[in-house]
Amino acid sequence: MFKEARIKLTAWYLLIIMTVSFLFSGAIYRVLSIEVDRFARMSQIRYQRDIERIDLPIPAKIRQLPIFSDPELASETKQRIKFVLIYINGVILLISGGLGYLLAGKTLQPIKEMVDEQNRFISDASHELRTPLTALKSSMEVHLRDRKLTLQQAKKLIRENISDVNKLKTLSDALLTLASFEKRKEVKLSGKVNLSKLVCECMEDLEPLAKERHIMFKSNLGSFSVWGDMHKLTELVTILLDNAIKYSKEDGLVSLKIRAEKGFVLFSVKDNGIGIKKDNLPLIFDRFFRAEEQRNTIGYGLGLAIAKNIVELHRGQISVESIYGKGSTFIVKLPQNKFS
Numbered sequence: 001m002f003k004e005a006r007i008k009l010t011a012w013y014l015l016i017i018m019t020v021s022f023l024f025s026g027a028i029y030r031v032l033s034i035e036v037d038r039f040a041r042m043s044q045i046r047y048q049r050d051i052e053r054i055d056l057p058i059p060a061k062i063r064q065l066p067i068f069s070d071p072e073l074a075s076e077t078k079q080r081i082k083f084v085l086i087y088i089n090g091v092i093l094l095i096s097g098g099l100g101y102l103l104a105g106k107t108l109q110p111i112k113e114m115v116d117e118q119n120r121f122i123s124d125a126s127h128e129l130r131t132p133l134t135a136l137k138s139s140m141e142v143h144l145r146d147r148k149l150t151l152q153q154a155k156k157l158i159r160e161n162i163s164d165v166n167k168l169k170t171l172s173d174a175l176l177t178l179a180s181f182e183k184r185k186e187v188k189l190s191g192k193v194n195l196s197k198l199v200c201e202c203m204e205d206l207e208p209l210a211k212e213r214h215i216m217f218k219s220n221l222g223s224f225s226v227w228g229d230m231h232k233l234t235e236l237v238t239i240l241l242d243n244a245i246k247y248s249k250e251d252g253l254v255s256l257k258i259r260a261e262k263g264f265v266l267f268s269v270k271d272n273g274i275g276i277k278k279d280n281l282p283l284i285f286d287r288f289f290r291a292e293e294q295r296n297t298i299g300y301g302l303g304l305a306i307a308k309n310i311v312e313l314h315r316g317q318i319s320v321e322s323i324y325g326k327g328s329t330f331i332v333k334l335p336q337n338k339f340s
Contacts, residue, residue: 002108002111002112005108006101006104006105006108007101007104009100009104009107009108010097010100010101010104013096013100013103013104014093014096014097014100017092017096017100018089018092018093018096021089021092022089025085025086025088025089028085029078029081029082029085032078032081033078033081036074036077036078036081037074040074120287121287121288125171125175125288129168129171132164132167132168132171133168135164136161136164136165139157139160139161140157140161143157171302174302174303174306175302177235177306178287178302178305178306178309191227192225192226192227193225193226193227193228193229193230193233194223194224194225195224195225195226195233195258195265195267195334196221196222196223196224196225196258198230198233198234198237199219199221199237199256199258199267200219200221201234202234202237202238202241203217203219203241203256205238206238206241206242206245209242209245210245210254213245213248213250213252214250214251214252215245215248215250215251215252215253215254216252216253216254217254217256218253218254218255218256219255219256219257220255220256220257220258221256221257221258222258222259224258224259224260224265224336225265225336226265226314226334226335226336227314227334227335227336227337228314228334229313229314232310232313232314233310233314235306235310236307236310236311236332237267239303239304239306239307240269240307240330240332241254241256241269242303243303243304243330244269244270244271244273244328244330245271247271247273247274247328248271248272248273248327249272249273249274252271252272252273253271253272254269254270254271255268255269255270255271256268256269256270257270260336261333263335263336263337264316264333264334264335264336265333265334265335265336266331266332266333267331267332267334268329268330268331268332269329269330270327270328270329270330271327271328271329272326272327273327273328274324274325274327275322275323275324275325275326275327275328276320276322276324276328277324278324281320281322284304284320285304285305285307285308285318286301286305287301287302287305288301288302288305289301289304289305311332311333311334314334314335315335316332316333316334316335317332317333318330318331318332318333319331319333
């Protein structure tokens, strides 16, 4: 599809360029033709004038002889001008064709990347939605065929279905959050946010989940503020803490640290969990990406994609350092002051 679009766009570029080139060539040919004729007339007039100034006896036939007595000379000059203009237009056509094809490729490349990303997003979202929907449909069909279905079994089915519906709701909320970042230019950040206090509150909220897996928090937060949106920053910290708890080993430790560096605040979350393979490090912020060893965990691979979008919204950076089998450290760099 994009190859055809590229060829069509190149053709339009050529049409515009060659139309302008032909118009200029026509104008140039017209002007030069007039100049050739004018030159012939002026030369004849000057020749006659010089002859008349000579006192020597010159035959009348010679006095009346024009310098351009042969009209083929002027015609030949015009033909040569025409040939040169055609040659120049041919060169312009070849050069414009090559450059136009390259320019068309550059023009369409962002659109191609966006469409490819959209297609991947739709494909991945469809796959993730299909799994819980299939589970819901299958379980209900099986129980409907069971004529001996008891009230207890029906309640169990409803509980399981509610669990699947909650998963679908979580997925749809995440998808809507990601879609909202497409309009990031319209988002206005509220102002100063006490990041240290915000992290403490997130730790308190996730403490029950950490206790279930016997995971301890270790923090060195100080007192630091950043410019941003409190709700989105809360979501960012929650995602990073939730991931650290989820992928840490039993009786593990999650370390949190905040420090300042040249107008920025660096917030890091370190765990001693399963870590990330080196090949997967460039992919972990992609939507729906989950490594093979993470397939059995709860989630859809959208959390880090949302986290990256939140950080970018705040004109910050997010990175990860990881040793497979030993743990990972996520580092978020956010500006302290207001930005334009």
